[in-house]
Amino acid sequence: MLFNNNSISISFSVNQFQCKYMNVDVWNEVDSENKIIIEYESTCATDAVRCPYCGKAVQGHGTATTALKDMPIWFGIEQEAVVTYHRYQCTECRRVFSEYIDFKHPGVRITERAVNWIKSFLRLGLSVKSISEITGIHWNTIRHLHEEVIKEKLDEREKFLKALGYKPRLLAIDEFAIHKGHTYATTVMDLETGDVLWVGKGRTIEDFQHFFEDVDPERLSDVEAVAMDMNASYNKVVRENLPDAQIVYDRYHMQAQYGKDVLGVVRLNEARQHKEEANRIIREDVPAADRKEKASLKQEARAERQLYSKLKKSRWILLRNSDNLSDNAQLYLEEILLSHEDLATCYAMKEEMCELFEITDPAAARERWEKWFSAALESCIEPLMKFARLKKDRIEGLVAHATYPISTGKLEGLNNKIKVAKRLGYGFRNDAYFFSLIRFLSIPPL
Secondary structure, eight states: OOOOOEEEEEEEEETTEEEEEEEEEOOOTTSSOOEEEEEEEEOOOGGGOBOTTTOOBEEEEEEEEEEEEEOOSSTTOEEEEEEEEEEEEETTTOOEEEOOOTTBOTTSSBBHHHHHHHHHHHHTTOOHHHHHHHHOOOHHHHHHHHHHHHHHHHHHHHHHHHHHTOOOOEEEEEEEEEETTTEEEEEEEETTTOOEEEEEEOOSHHHHHHHHHHSOGGGGTTOOEEEEOSOHHHHHHHHHHOTTSEEEEOHHHHHHHHIIIIIHHHHHHHHHHHHHHHHHHHHOOOOTTOHHHHHHHHHHHHHHHHHHHHHHTOHHHHHSOGGGOOHHHHHHHHHHHHTOHHHHHHHHHHHHHHHHTTOOOHHHHHHHHHHHHHHHHTSOOHHHHHHHHHHHTTHHHHHHHHHSOOOSHHHHHHHHHHHHHHHHHTSOSOHHHHHHHHHHHHSOOO
16 A cells, blocks of 8 residues: 555544544555554643542643554554653642553553454454564564453453352363473363363472462362372372362373383384394305295295284274274284284283273272283283383272263363464463463363
8 A cells, every 4th residue: 555645634532632633654565664643632631630649739740752552444554643641740749640541551552442452353362473463563562462361251250150159079180291391381170161270380299289379278179089190299299188089090191101101012022023033034044055945034034024014003003992993904903913922912901901991880990900900910021010010009090980980181182272372372481371371271162
């Protein structure tokens, strides 16, 4: 868009401020700055003003000017309100103060109508960077307004739940990475409403203890069960602060760890054995004249390499639930398990472990878990025995799943939203702002 530089005389007022000029400085595309400036002057009479501190009469103390970012009329062309306002001095207490500009938003140098416009964008989910590009207003100012929107919504949600007399019964605790370099934060969610109650930096005992310091103990008085992974920090702190609550170990963390530490290790060990056997066969010294023997050895080495390749490709088939496999995948799995006894044992133990999490009778669950651990310890398969030794002491939290079939799955789903928010924000420099945003994102839609 192209205009000539000019000044337009206009006349309208915003309360006590009279608009006198509009300076249109819109240049062509090669110029560095396009801007429309609207100038306002105060028309307030001094004798109508009273000191805000003591209520006495005031006298003039000069004027000052401030520039406020305004809502632009055209995309890509900044609009600015330049306001000339009075300064006053009290005739009694001698304090100096400035005239109140009622269309300026507190804490930022932008107009109220621009604030309302930006907040409407924020409520629609636009990123801070996108709004900054649309409005020409600095991203840090928009971030400040985003914090206001978040606080308003969180306060509104808090009042709503308090009016209902609601208290959480079922909680979930999990961690997520907030920066590169193994920097983590801990999240606590109410599993029934989906609200995140608290987010704090770190995952140690000292870090997680802040949750019980920041949240009113009365609000947590009805908590019956807490889902978590087997992080010793979470376990210990919850037992100390919520002695009557059941700790429920998350089935998905348990199954994922079994897949990595047992099935993964046994599969790779057996694959490595096939590779080493193939190399050993190839290295065998066979007379050149014995062609039949050489052909036989080559065939054996090829078979070992094929088994190695099959095992390397079988990761996801072994981890997936057998009911979810296609017919071809079932045949592929059966072929692998028939020729690998240890892997077949570990796979059967994995399938049985998944069934244990479906039991709803605590007594039956305890009996089955004890048998499962005994069988694992007697298997003579070192990765399986090691896993059983580490988890056997946590049997109470596994049995509790029969009474409270909860998990951290809903919280894991929120972690995906957190990742999207981090990408949209290109990282967050302010942890408090980011943690408030996580709580804001967890508020369920009406």
